[in-house]
Amino acid sequence: MYVCVCLAVSETEVQAAIEAGATTREAVTLACKAGGDCGACHGMIRTMLEDHADDVSGPIVCCPPASAAADRLVPDNALVRTRAA
Numbered sequence: 001m002y003v004c005v006c007l008a009v010s011e012t013e014v015q016a017a018i019e020a021g022a023t024t025r026e027a028v029t030l031a032c033k034a035g036g037d038c039g040a041c042h043g044m045i046r047t048m049l050e051d052h053a054d055d056v057s058g059p060i061v062c063c064p065p066a067s068a069a070a071d072r073l074v075p076d077n078a079l080v081r082t083r084a085a
């Protein structure tokens with residue numbers, strides 16, 4: 001399937017440009033010419049760039065690693081009881 005009809009650039013060619021390191025529409029155009037004429041395909045190229053960025057960004061980490069959390073625990077013998085005045 002063509003992403004860019006004007007310049008007859010296929011989805012495979014655009015994907016190859018992105019996987020080779022193109023991170024902007026302009027970089028894709030430089031790499032494979034897609035998007036270099038009327039601009040109707042710019043949205044599709046941006047969508048492919050966003051999909052690739054989502055794929056390579058990896059999982060969202062919300063918590064510190066277990067070893068980091070264990071470092072912050074207070075050992076039992078460090079606890080001190082105080083009497084309320």
Ligand code: FES
Binds near residue numbers: 036
């Ligand atoms: S469809 Fe890509 S520049 Fe026209």
